[in-house]
Amino acid sequence: MLGFIAADLRRHWIGVLAVTLIIALAVALGVVVTLQERALRLGSARAAQAFDLVVGAPGSETQLVLSAVFLQAAPLPLMEGDVLAGLIADPRVAWAAPVGFGDFVDDHPIVGTTQQLVGGLGRLVEGRTFAKLDEAIIGAAVPKEMDARFHPMHGQPQGPAEVHGGISYRVVGRMAATGTPWDRAVLVPIEAVWRVHGHGADAGHDHDHDAAPKPRGMAEARQQHRDFAPDLDAPINPAALSEAHAPGLPAIVVKPKTIADAYKLRRDYRSAHTVAVFPAEVLTRLYGTLGDARQVIALVAYGAQALVGAAILLVVVIHVLQRRRQIGALRAFGAPRAAVFAIVWLEVLTLLGTGMLAGFALGYAAARLVSRVVETASGIALPVIATPTDAGALIGLFAVGALVAIIPALLAYRQSPAAALRG
Amino acid sequence: MAALEVRDLEVRFAGLGQPALAIPELELEAGARVAVTGPSGCGKTTLLNMLTGLECVRHGHVAWAGTDLASLGEGPRDRWRAAHVGLVMQDFHLFPGLSALDNVLLPQRLSRWRLPAGLADEARRLLDRVGLPDPRQKAETLSRGQMQRVAVARALLARPDILVADEPTASLDAEAGAAVADLLLALADETGATLIVATHDPRLAGRLTRTLRLDAGRLI
Numbered sequence: 186m187l188g189f190i191a192a193d194l195r196r197h198w199i200g201v202l203a204v205t206l207i208i209a210l211a212v213a214l215g216v217v218v219t220l221q222e223r224a225l226r227l228g229s230a231r232a233a234q235a236f237d238l239v240v241g242a243p244g245s246e247t248q249l250v251l252s253a254v255f256l257q258a259a260p261l262p263l264m265e266g267d268v269l270a271g272l273i274a275d276p277r278v279a280w281a282a283p284v285g286f287g288d289f290v291d292d293h294p295i296v297g298t299t300q301q302l303v304g305g306l307g308r309l310v311e312g313r314t315f316a317k318l319d320e321a322i323i324g325a326a327v328p329k330e331m332d333a334r335f336h337p338m339h340g341q342p343q344g345p346a347e348v349h350g351g352i353s354y355r356v357v358g359r360m361a362a363t364g365t366p367w368d369r370a371v372l373v374p375i376e377a378v379w380r381v382h383g384h385g386a387d388a389g390h391d392h393d394h395d396a397a398p399k400p401r402g403m404a405e406a407r408q409q410h411r412d413f414a415p416d417l418d419a420p421i422n423p424a425a426l427s428e429a430h431a432p433g434l435p436a437i438v439v440k441p442k443t444i445a446d447a448y449k450l451r452r453d454y455r456s457a458h459t460v461a462v463f464p465a466e467v468l469t470r471l472y473g474t475l476g477d478a479r480q481v482i483a484l485v486a487y488g489a490q491a492l493v494g495a496a497i498l499l500v501v502v503i504h505v506l507q508r509r510r511q512i513g514a515l516r517a518f519g520a521p522r523a524a525v526f527a528i529v530w531l532e533v534l535t536l537l538g539t540g541m542l543a544g545f546a547l548g549y550a551a552a553r554l555v556s557r558v559v560e561t562a563s564g565i566a567l568p569v570i571a572t573p574t575d576a577g578a579l580i581g582l583f584a585v586g587a588l589v590a591i592i593p594a595l596l597a598y599r600q601s602p603a604a605a606l607r608g
Numbered sequence: 609m610a611a612l613e614v615r616d617l618e619v620r621f622a623g624l625g626q627p628a629l630a631i632p633e634l635e636l637e638a639g640a641r642v643a644v645t646g647p648s649g650c651g652k653t654t655l656l657n658m659l660t661g662l663e664c665v666r667h668g669h670v671a672w673a674g675t676d677l678a679s680l681g682e683g684p685r686d687r688w689r690a691a692h693v694g695l696v697m698q699d700f701h702l703f704p705g706l707s708a709l710d711n712v713l714l715p716q717r718l719s720r721w722r723l724p725a726g727l728a729d730e731a732r733r734l735l736d737r738v739g740l741p742d743p744r745q746k747a748e749t750l751s752r753g754q755m756q757r758v759a760v761a762r763a764l765l766a767r768p769d770i771l772v773a774d775e776p777t778a779s780l781d782a783e784a785g786a787a788v789a790d791l792l793l794a795l796a797d798e799t800g801a802t803l804i805v806a807t808h809d810p811r812l813a814g815r816l817t818r819t820l821r822l823d824a825g826r827l828i
Contacts, residue, residue, distance in 0.1 A: 186717060188706075189714060192706050193703075510701075514701035515715070515718065517695055517701075518690075518701070519690030519766065520715050521690075521718070521719050522682070522686060524719065602662045602686070603662040603663045
């Protein structure tokens with residue numbers, strides 16, 4: 186019987202190939218949705234692991250997390266400068282580190298922070314941590330050499346941008362890969378960011394650079410901005426963070442000592458001046474939305490699968506009807522009805538099984554490809570992981586297909602052997 | 609070797625006033641050589657369908673060696689036909705993609721898990737007997753005459769005691785048709801099977817010992 190099935194499938198190989206391919210594509214669609222949603226969930230959760238508590242100025246909690254954890258560029262409101270000092274002095278806090286944005290080099294964000302956050306994110310694989318204000322640590326995915334010098338750029342290359350021509354940082358260390366957007370970031374001392382933007386204790390001027398004469402037009406203002414050269418040739422001064430007149434900050438990453446401390450800190454820093462969030466909590470909320478979107482997409486995928494199933498059922502039924510004389514002949518020559526049923530059923534199951542396995546492979550490969558593209562663009566590692574539930578879903582789908590395949594098999598089973606004769 | 613006894617056989621098709629086939633009585637002795645002739649639409653195929661159990665006998669009796677096909681359900685009828693009837697048809701019904709040998713063996717392969725020992729050898733012997741040089745040749749590459757020879761070998765593999773051929777020479781040229789007619793007669797003689805051939809071919813009909821002439825469903 187298997188020899189006959191193999192010969193029959195071989196003879197109709199073009200149709201078999203087309204049907205298998207269509208099944209594979211429909212299955213792949215569903216597989217990609219499932220795997221990619223899971224990857225996004227796992228990837229973002231991993232990216233948030235180092236960030237227990239984030240404190241920012243009142244505003245969108247989601248934006249605060251997206252900016253502080255995922256380094257999504259957005260203008261965040263600033264907190265008062267003394268918040269950081271309060272957190273550093275707080276006995277419930279293991280460490281608190283500022284996150285200050287603003288500049289880019291190529292399309293890598295330059296993040297101003299302190300040694301504590303560097304330690305919290307991971308370890309260095311090359312070089313050392315920054316000791317002076319003009320020293321930088323680069324993420325694993327930043328294509329720069331040790332000792333390379335670069336000028337920060339105000340704004341992103343795609344949009345309006347100003348190069349801080351008078352300022353240069355030197356790469357002194359490289360972080361281990363973390364699979365987070367921080368792999369694409371350049372870390373510099375927060376004081377440097379303040380000074381570059383005209384803040385800071387000894388800079389003594391704000392962003393208008395009022396040490397220089399008032400510019401007489403936009404062009405001159407830009408020129409002044411480009412030429413502005415604060416003194417970065419100085420060691421890091423940790424005390425600067427705790428100064429009463431420290432500049433405002435968009436976000437502070439806090440490592441509480443205990444879980445209880447984390448909850449107390451969150452309560453205490455939810456006030457008129459600050460907001461404290463657990464990134465995990467915000468992510469859970471995002472996952473809810475993501476899950477809804479996934480369900481919609483999954484429904485579309487299931488709909489596509491159902492349509493493909495219906496179309497293939499039609500093709501198979503027509504095929505069986507077209508071959509009713511041949512099927513009748515099999516019975517006329519002595520093949521039992523059960524054998525005729527089994528032939529049609531097994532042929533459909535072969536197409537279905539092959540198509541689904543190919544579809545899973547295709548979907549897995551596509552999900553990996555999507556992950557790689559997203560990873561390159563955002564730095565978030567999106568792990569594509571197949572779980573036993575996926576196999577369960579495939580087996581379930583196969584079972585449904587096997588049930589539906591009974592229809593054409595029954596049609597063949599009920600075919601009269603008399604059809605084999607002329608007429 | 610089975611004798612046939614037909615009583616009150618009547619076949620009606622929905623929407624037709626006259627019965628398509630009405631045979632009050634017909635008897636054939638075991639080992640008979642019978643031609644069924646008549647114009648197109650006279651009921652030849654309907655009669656063969658009834659005699660071979662391909663269709664259900666609803667009115668009357670068709671009994672081969674005492675087994676009344678009217679009393680058998682579809683499954684038992686299939687099994688009875690597989691055991692007793694060898695069929696040869698006008699358009700061969702060989703399955704492309706399978707070799708001549710596999711075509712001969714196919715019905716047996718589909719009816720049991722494992723081929724009985726010696727059956728493949730018997731199939732080779734039959735293919736040799738019908739004059740096919742290479743049993744491994746694919747069915748679709750055979751000539752039409754060769755195809756019908758393979759079909760004859762297939763019909764004989766289960767050692768049937770009834771051999772039924774429906775226009776076996778109609779789609780062959782004269783030479784190949786004559787060769788197939790020779791084979792059918794010779795093999796029926798060798799096995800002692802009752803041979804029933806529906807045919808338009810007067811030369812083939814003339815070589816059989818008895819002719820049933822049908823017109824509008826009635827024997828004349």
